[in-house]
Amino acid sequence: MNKYPPFILGRLMLENIAIIIAVIFCEIYLYLVIRALFSSRSQGHQFSHLKNLDSAIASYSKLIQKNPRDTKSYLARSSAYIQQERLTEALADCDMVTLLEPDNPYAFLNRGAIYGLHNEHEKCIDETTRCLELKPDTLDALINRAHTYARLGNIDAALSDFARIIELAPRNPEHYFERGNCFLNLHKYPEAIADYTHALKQRDKTWEYYYRWDCHQKRGIAHTKLGQLKQARVDFDLALKHCLFHEAIRLDPHDLDNYILRGTLYYCAEQYQNALLDFLKIQEHAALTPDQQVLLGFCYLKLGEVQQAKTIFRQAEEVNVYSAAINQNPGDPENYLGRGVLRFYLEEYQLAIEDLTHALKLGEQFAELLAARGSAYEKLGQYELAQQDLEMAISNTPDCPTAYFYLAWMLATCPEPQYRNGPRALELAQRNLELLPEINWNSLSVLAAAFAESGDFESAIKWITQAMKLAQNEDKTDCEKQLQCYERNQAYTDLDP
Incomplete structure (x- = not known):
């Protein structure tokens, strides 16, 4: 049952x-x-994914032999050719797709990429634009066009594309990073900082591994431009922590590019001795470029080797370190700023003022520019103009310690008594100390001068003694001159040009 x-x-x-x-x-x-x-196409895709490009191309070619009108295989093969930098063959495949399907957007996308690799930027923009006309919001086309606009200096157009890219892919840190670079080139430093910060908040392990250090470095540069030296120092330290140069140099100690990049980063992080060692390592095997030579000079300057630094600066000036860049792009203020700073340290103060003024007119917003020009005016004895620049620098960028330092020094040590003001100098010197990432001999030296001008010689002696402990080489001599004055109960007067 x-x-x-x-x-x-x-x-x-x-x-x-x-x-x-x-x-x-x-x-x-x-x-x-x-x-x-x-199937041959799937095999081809698998081979492409595994970077076995020769096998992938062979698979796509087999399909094309069977069906000469197979546009998908032509496109896939062109992508593999692009990865192998066989750009002529890649272009021929794209042309074949356009012949078979005149409105296929991906043919224009690949062709734009090919022209970009050929540095034919206008053609790249034309092709990617055509792709976007046929298939709006194609992410790869927007990315290619945005980068190409940026290379051509059409930053506004690049920013427009990046804005749309971020709308379409809001969690990709690379897009914020690249837009941050555009803002940095436009001297829009707060906007650059915001984008770099957003990029660093995203969680993408691959991007973080390769690019986090660079994002910190770029954000540090933007902070530096705004005179926010404490924030900049934090970023540069993090860039050093996360960079790959230490391991790259360990694996291949003969690759000089890694020493250049690490040396520059060491300099930004104020590790001047380490930076110097990296640049000297380069110099053992190859001639430094003029730009690298200038940076080497600044390493010596920061380490108190003033005469050695000046010798290097003169050599850089003799080869017109910034002139070629200025001739090539006269509208870029960065090169005038760089040459102005170089001339300042060579004591060519009038020429420095002319370059710094030109950089200012071209839109340079570096927080320390007015401070540097004010100091140059002071060196020429033009104290009224110096004070105007330094007061304006403090007003414009109240977190920039450099302006406080120079104005405090002038009010404490000026040879013309009518410009001296001990209490104000002391206030400025203390604010300078608050804003610095770490105490240096210069900051204590100006504090001592301000105390002396205020009549407090006991404090002046105390702080100039501390400054001497931090100073190196020729800088100690300057401290000793101050100490001799304070021990005689005399304020220090800066009579040196």
Whole structure:
């Protein structure tokens, strides 16, 4: 006797039939999947994914032989050719797709990439624009066009594309990073900082591994431009922590590019001795470029080797370190700023003022520019102009310690008594100390001068003694001159040009 009632038996039979049908469909699906996996195009995609590009190209070519009108295989093969930098063959495949399908957007996308690799930027923009006309919001096309606009200096157009890119892919840190670079080039430093910060908040392990250090470095540069030296120092320290140069140099100590990049980063992080060692390592094997030579000079300057620094600066000036860049792009204020700073340290103060003024007119917003020009005016004895620049620098960028330092020094040590103001100098010197990432001999030296001008010689002696402990080489001599004055209960007067 059957132990199940009839309705249960019926349901069991239906369930068995359903299972049998499901199994049949699964077998069919599995067969189709296996067939797809072993088709030439799928094999080609697998080979491409595994970077076995020669095998991928062979698979796509087999499909094209079977069907000369197979546009998907032409496009896939062109992408593989692009990765191999076989750009002529890649372009021929794109042209074939356009011939077969005149409105295929991906042919224009790939062709734009090819022209970009050829540095034919206008053609790249034309092709990617055509792709976007046919298929709006194609992310790769927007990315290619945005980068190309940035290379051409059309930053506004690049920013427009990046804005749309970020709308389409709001969690990709690379897009914020690249837009931050555009803002940095436009001297829009707060906007650059915001984008770099947003990039660093995203969680993408691959991007973080390769680019986090660079994002910190760029954000540090933006902070420096705003005179926010404490924030900049934090970023530069993090850039050093996360950079790959230490490991790269360990693996290949003969690759000089890594020493250049690490040396520059050491300099930004104020690790001047380490920076000097990296630049000297480069110099052992190759001639430094004029730009690297200037940075080497600044390493010596920061380490108190003033005469050595000046010798290097003169050599850089003799080869017109900034002139070629100025001739090539006279509208870029950065080069005038760089040459102005170089001339300042060579004591060519009038020429420095002319360069710094020109940089200012071109839109340079470096927080220390007015402070540097004010100091140059002071060196020329033009104290009224010096004070105007320094007061304006403090007003414009109240977190920039450099302006406080120079104005405090002038009010404490000026040879013309009407410009001296001990209490104000002391206030400025203390504010300078608050804003610095760490105490240096210069900051204590100006504090001592301000105390002396205020009549507190005991404090002046205390702080100039501390400054001498931090000073190196020729800088100690300057401290000793101050100490001799304070021990005689005399304020220090800066009579040196």
